[in-house]
Amino acid sequence: MAMSQKSLKKYFSKVPKSNLASHNQPNREENVNQSEVPLHSSQRQETNLENANQSEVPLHSSQRQEIDLDSLEYDPAKRTQILDYHPNDRDVIRRAYIRQGPCQPENHIFPPTDFYGDMRRFNPKWFQKYPDWLEYSVSNDAAYCLYCYFFKDSNIHQGGGDIFSTIGFKSWNKKKSLWIHIGKPNSIHNQAKKRCEDLSRQQQSIKSAFGRGQSDQFKHEYWLRLTASIDVVRLLVNQGFAFRGHDESKSSLNRGNFLEILSWYAKHCDKIHDYVLEHAPQNDRMTSPMIQKDIVTACKIETIKAIIEELNGDYFALLVDESFDVSRKEQMVVVLRYVDRKGFVMERLIDIVHVQDTSALSLKSAIVNLLSQHSLSLSYVRGQCYDGASNMQGEIKGLKKLIRQESFSAHSIHCFAHQLQLTLVAVSKKCIQVGELVLLVSNVLNVLGASFKRMDEFRESQKERIQEALDMGELTTGRGLHQELGLIRAGDTRWGSHYKSFCNFIRMFGSITDVLDALVVDAYSPDESAKATGYLEACQTFKIAFMLHLMRDILGITDELNKSLQNKEQDIANAMLLVEVAKRRLQSLREDAWDELIDKVSTFCIKYNILIPNFDEPYVNSGRLRRKPADHTVLHHYRYDVFYKIIDWQLQELNDRFNEVTTDLLHGVACLNPVDSFSSFNIKKIMRMAELYPDDFDEFSRGALENQLATYIIDVRDIDERFANLNGICDLSRKLVQTKKHLNFPLVFRLVKFSLLLPVATASVEREFSAMKFIKNDLRNRMNDRLLSGCLVPYVEKDVFINISNDAIVKTFQEMKPRRVQLR
Template identity: 75%
Template sequence: MTSPMIQKDIVSACKIETVKAILDELNGDYFALLVDESFDVSRKEQMAIVFRYIDRMGFVMERLIDIVHVEDTSASSLKEAIFNLLAQHSLSPSSVRGQCYDGASNMQGEINGLKMLIRRESKSAHSIHCFAHQLQLTLVGVSKKCVEVGKLVVLISNIFNVLGSSFKRMDNLRDSQKSTIQVALDMGELTTDRGLNQQLGLSRACDTRWGSHYKSFNNFIIMFGSILEVLESLALDARSMDERAKAMGHLEACQTFEIAFMLHLMRDVLAITNELNKCLQKKEQDIANAMLLVEVAKRRFSLRSRRKLANYTILHHYRVEVFCNIIDWQLQELNDRFDEVTTDLLHGIACLNPINSFSSFDIRKVMRMAELYPDDFDESNMSILENQLASYIVDVRDVDERFSDLNGLCDLSKRLVQTKKHSNYPLVFRLVKLALLLPVATASVERAFSAMKFIKNDLRSQMSDDFFSGCLVPYLEKDVFDKISNDVIIKTFQDMKPRRIQL
């Protein structure tokens, strides 16, 4: 048991059984692919592959199947790695019914991108550009149009780099923040409770990390006094003239009206989309509800139209050229990036949504959606589906009261299985599953990359790819791994190769 080779074999056995349990949940049904790449601590490019599927109870599941090292990140190489993994588990590419990637050209390319290569194998493998990624890019789009936003992002990034480059400066920042909180508590301005008034860190913004800009701006405002205190100290005590000059420049910039105004404006603007960000990261989020949430964000920006502004007492430049423009640009970016709502596919999914007693149901739009899945609905199935839809909507909307309190497609799928109606209307249930298979965001892939930092860190930077994958899959899918008995793992370990002794 102390042998490294034996330990690695046991880890491999744990991974094998975890993946086997996941595939047992899948039960040979359709699934969607969520794929992304990231560098590990040793600068190796790792590709995480997550399956999204509907289990036997009608629940939406997203499970990490494997993380694979890829030397080449071209679309053809990624496709080969994915297809090799599918073949390894006796799965066919024709079973893929959805794809979700970021906006990289090797993923989303319209000619030779990964999504098109997979669609050549499965015409029904419709692709969705990660909603959360698109949402974050709206700020990037606005910052490229508005000089004031760009200046704010650069300034905060530079200040965080200056303060975060030294442990002493970080300690000074924490001490200052602690003192500020203690004074506020003593004066009764803050209350104590579990999870309240915790010390904040420097949250670095990233163009592709969800909600990071909102958190960055919010923390900067809360820690503003402490940040100024450390910058003042640095401007007086820094050893080099270069560091003193930078600190003084940042200190002066922070205390201008423009920066204060832009900080609060962008925090309020991003607060509107931050709630959408949080919702998109839920594993069971369905695309119909996601589009409704996007529409809510658009409506909130529309309510702040320039033609409805009150008489502000600030300068015309900030009222019109900054405030109004940023709101309009943010709304325009949301409209441009979330234009999928116009497609027949998403119109059909919206019609299946059970919210408000199936008020959006439209049999013609649902039938047009079914036509986009030629591998699942041939001519004979289409006529049967139309008849099933007519009976189904009368049943669930007018007859069976158990379907009156549903909040989305996820609830609908579970209720159909609970009431056994999935066997009464199998083609309708198939459509519901296909709608749920379309991923909203690559949240599960991002969770894998977060876990990757715990498994493969600076002290274990040279671990092999197989050992790394063997550790990561059971770690991330703990709920599946916990249900696997030790006897099953021991048997898999024994069967891997001849052993001198039996465990």
Template identity: 75%
Template sequence: MASSSQHSLKKYFTKVPKSSLASPSQLNQEANANCSEVALHSSQEFDLSTLNYDPGERTPILDYHPNHRDVIRRAYLQNGPCQPRLLQREYPQTNISGSMRRFNSEWFDDVYHDWLEYSVSKDAVYCLYCYLFKGHSIHQGGGEVFSTTGFKSWHKKSSLGGHIGLQNSVHNQSKKKCQDLMRQQQSVEFSLGRQFNQFKHAYWVRLSASVDVVRLLVTQGFAFRGHDESKSSLSRGNFLHILSWYGKKCDNIRDYVLEHAPQNDQMTSPGIQKDIVTSCKIETIKAILDELNGDYFALLVDESFDVSRKEQMAIVLRYIDRKGIVMERLIDIVHVQDTSALSLKRAIVNLLAQHSLSLSHVRGQCYDGASNMQGEINGLKMLIRQESRSAHSIHCFAHQLQLTLVAVSKKCIEVGKLVVLVSNILNVLGSSFKRMDEFRDSQKERIQEALDMGELITGRGLNQELGLSRACDTRWGSHYKSFNNFILMYGSIVNVLESLVHDARLMDERAKAMGYLDACRTYEVAFMLHLMSEVLAITNEVNKCLQKKEQDLANAMLLLEVAKIRLQAYRDEEWDSLIAKVSLFCIKHEILVPNFKDPYVSSLRSRRRLGDNTVLHHYRVEVFCNIIDWQLQELKDRFGEATTNLLRGIACLNPIDSFSSFDIRKIMKMAALYPDDFDEFNMSALENQLASYIIDVRDVDERFFDLKGLCDLSKRLVQTKKHSNYPLVFRLVKLALLLPVATASVERAFSAMKFIKNDLRSQMSDDFLSGCLVPYLEKDLFDNISNDAIIKTFQEMKPRRVQL
């Protein structure tokens, strides 16, 4: 059988003499020989479920083989005017030697030949429309003839007209159905589907653009909204302003956002912005939990007030990721109304439960010195120890280091006087904008004068304007910076105080300025400034090292030992250099230098009652040596809180100097402090693994020769796959690394909180603050999160207008 398209009938049929027409049987045999297609009325069945309906692909219906008639008709009745995409087949073309007669559509007018279909095997033409869509009561116009037995009287064209019939005839109805089938893109169903797809695409573009803008604002910590976001406003807030700029610069979203979007679906409302921010936070926390991988972790917790005077508790997790790297990640910041230890524990437990975490996985704690944290009976650390016996607590090293100065200042009256004097002078200068302008102008003049005299060198980053750093007992390194800047800006400070003495309107201000000015011009203040600056410079370097995320407890203890050694060396060897610095400073600023051989007169005594000691003895023994001795003693006392066996075991695991401090006996004592991780069976296995491990990493494998700490050891074990060879040893290394050294990450969270929630954004809700803070701090994770993941989370939060 042969079939042809209504657009290409001439391709298959040509006119030949009637006398040379081949017999139907011969044509049928030739057709079967050239094609495996079944005959017109084959009983082959087709499954409607196998049809692939693709409205976007347009294939002429007449290219389908006629034996698909029932399939096409049933598909039309079940699915309406949608076009099935069937496998197209090559149609057989007869190639009989000699001339033969073939059907030629040009014999008929265009009215007829567009619906005639020729069959070689039957030597007849059929009405394609009626063949595909004939009804159950076709008794008019020769419908049965054309659709079943065919029409062989080709010269009787009048019969064709009778077959067409009236306007509502079966033929015309079938023709309309066939045209509907071929013009599927004009159907109502297709039109609605296309409109929905366009609406869905526009919704996705608007949402993606809003996500891009939110990502930018969250990453930079910028505000979202403005005071006036109306269309006539010139300052509509960062979100709308950036989105408008984005639409103007990007052709792909220009026609979908803001004024081009429906009024009720612009994806710019405050609620949508907050939901997107929450989605960013959720995906960031998912990335953190993926890094954690269900492993043990340590807790770093602290509290601080925000700008709206709400008590916020920052919770940071310290853990070892899959690469063996120590990570400290902010998991959330929680508003707590009650700061008792029990309330804090309840808030921590609830937060961990939200992320399928438990206190039983806690292997370390790090807090400041507050009583609700460090209390030995009802403190937070003891409440958590009740849930996890292996959750050892470490008092923040950097915080303890800062408190040593506070302790020394309480013992030495000279240190206490210096701290109060510096703090008061900085408060006086910083309380007035006029004084600050005078201070800056004086500072610029002195720098320019020093440059002209060659006392200072020029270069990039040199001679920058210094600020007035306020001292605070719990702010790391602040006292050192305050004292150091006071020395560098001493001349400008004195100038402003002199100006204040002459120009102040109130007598109280003049009196205070005169008192501060007289105190600053004494040798005692100059000596104490230089001494405390030198002493705190030694501990300040240690403080910076303690604030690193990857710092381990073993290295922290070594750094403290280095600080003690340096302080002792400074006490024994640096007295002369200190006196030389102080003398040069006094000469430069016209401060009277006392004679060290004269008797010392205390300000607490009358000048008539001279002391038994000289000025040299007072400054060297009673001040210089005593301050350093008290500092050393405080360092020894404050950093002995951790269990001795724990610290010794960690020190023995340290790979510095080719594992020179390795001691299996001390390490086993350390492992005994973790009963939840090492039972009796594991203890014996651990001892065996330690014996093999130390031979491997010390004598065999050269890749472990250049390690500088436990952090390097953990990463190298993972890189060399030895963490799977010695799993118990690697677990012990991880437990040692989990012990936090300082709450630096928590302090960074509070610094970021004050940047995000400032005076202009003081009304931020707690959820919005948390949503902005977590991605802002964990930018390295947040940058790797795709927009698709954020959009998916946004869609799953609540029912949306469109489900993508």
């Protein structure tokens, strides 16, 4: 055959089934060579011989290379459109000109052509009556029947008909063969032509005919069933509940949340009672697991669409982290941080993606694919925030480096909460006393929590001590006071949990020692009794009491900082100020809090009968031989070797890890901060900050920015009183939008937005992981990635999802795939 199977596939890839003439392009006159202008049947009758000879001039190979096939466009004046074949297909015609119409090629003109110097000519006038089906092959210098080539039945042959679809027709002056090929009305050629026309008329398809046959009442009932299922799905997604049950058969007493809620809904709503579940057609109940998953996916699509609309094509920052789910799949969460149209800082979950490879290149590829699905680009990234993993923070091949190669202005910030955690971990590793305290508290809590009997004893002891304190007047009654405290276990990666654990250990110290004392006597084995004795002796020492109170005070200061870093609207200027406040509070604790600390520890020891050492006696280290002479006193040890040293290490680690304050970027951000009536405003530092965004501020715009800054500071600081007493850049952004000054100072407002886009911490990402563990738990550990993503996005972004209408979800659900009923 003249066209190989490979060429056939390429042809069909160029010509969609729904429209054989698919490449509609306006205005092709500018790019079409004069020799290639198509001649319609009406035009051919008026064309003289001279014009016909001009149209037959062959194109030289060098001339043909200069013709851009993709630039040939649709000409509405001639009502033609172009079917562009692959330029490397030598078995098919290079160009075919087709009259505009719904897949009815009626005016093919084969252009005069030469192939590698082989000069072939034919006269278009010979084929004025057959332009709708002839196709010309350059390589074979032969004409073919387009209809028969693609639509004829290969098992049926007609005399002389096969020549047009196998060998090709070369005898240009034998027009009788063309009529023979066309044949009678029921010929193979006419049957193939009818199949082509039927394929082009989509309104005559079975699907369209089925849709036309559905009555309005049938569609209304379908809509009621669909919206009822959507209402149930919305409820389950909002609460993070499971959809399906273990047994969903009719005889089951619990058919799962979806069917049970839908059944309850139908009983209490007469509007849908007669159209859902058993009252619905058996093959159209809209309750199957696939329908449920499609509705969940539609909810997710509409939620993300609303977030993208809120972003409004503006700049954004990326917050990325990965973690295992309950089924040990590595999941990557991507959160966008942006400033909305009202000037508020938003951090929104865009999606959760299963990644099989956590290398930086794989993560970047997954992020690019995710952003491209929502028409977003890395070129709009103006900030990045990751934890300290090497695949994220690597200076050579880390993710932040790869993204900065795409957008030089995508500045990276190491998560402040993670840096704070690292400072505490470093201190615990340097100080033996801190490590001993953490280990002891963890072991004691494990012993108490390992038995239900011990927990009951612990609760009873706690009640008795509270009642005793109330009787003695040490405590007062009131609503919400003296609630039962639990044994909070400290997490290795969350030092905020250590603070809570130490606080509760101090409050429940009496009950803890009571249970350990009882365990020494009533233990089931000598090993348990020996462990309880060791823990009890360790707890009843001045060293443990001192370390408990000291670490509670230190972690209390850093815990305030940690909580402040969790705010979504936190800007980096305020974050650096909070770090500075924490440093000053630690320094104040070092200089002024020693006496207060000793008083609290002494009171605690007296209350629980713990021996208080003489601070003037020589210190004896329990870990060294007693015969070695002591070179310092007890007071010196606790004050200088423990108290001062731990606080100094903490301050040193904070200074080393939070060193971004020295960069030009954060200096400029600090100068934009409106605190204290713009007291830190400095145009030179702000201009140095603008230079770090070369994609947004060129030399010309930097000159305009400097002029705007001079006018801006006079306006907001000296004239407009509405900008007084602002607490941060977040307040400044909102106030600029409210007063519409962001339109008067667009370049200044752009810098303010860039300051807000610099992320402070990955707290939002951590919250998504917590939600993921709630959605995909031990009972739902077989959730696939599609369902997990569909449930997680609306669940996390409830404030966005709640404003999405059912009509929008119905529309997306209908457009996802062909449905049995088409509502539109």
